């Protein structure tokens with residue numbers, strides 16, 4: 001997966017929960033700093049949705065284990081945009097589970113929709 005991360009990436013961000021061990025391994029392999037995207041912002045303490053790095057104005061690639069409807073990526077994208085991160089792409093381990101609903105969800109995330117055809121997820125679509 002590490003080979004598939006866009007070269008401009010400054011931070012890799014794993015989506016809770018199964019994206020967390022993946023992004024940790026990719027961070028160790030690439031040296032890119034890892035962030036961790038909660039399903040929703042914590043209601044106390046840091047009150048953050050994205051932990052581990054300040055993603056403000058940074059180029060971020062999401063790391064996911066599998067995408068089905070795209071709902072988890074859509075939620076993460078909304079929170080990352082709220083933090084003014086620039087999301088370059090989402091790289092997932094298993095793209096073949098992608099369902100048609102994902103395209104409706106990605107329609108609200110134009111950057112991801114653009115990238116989806118260029119990243120391994122596009123390969124996943126081809127296998128579906």
Ligand SMILES: O=P(O)(O)OC[C@H]1O[C@H](OP(=O)(O)OP(=O)(O)O)[C@H](O)[C@@H]1O
Nearest residue numbers: 016017018065066067068069070071072
């Ligand atoms: O594209 P989607 O339809 O959103 O489905 C994919 C998501 O579903 C799974 O997580 P789940 O919600 O089961 O949570 P978990 O990783 O915390 O177990 C998986 O790890 C993805 O994050």
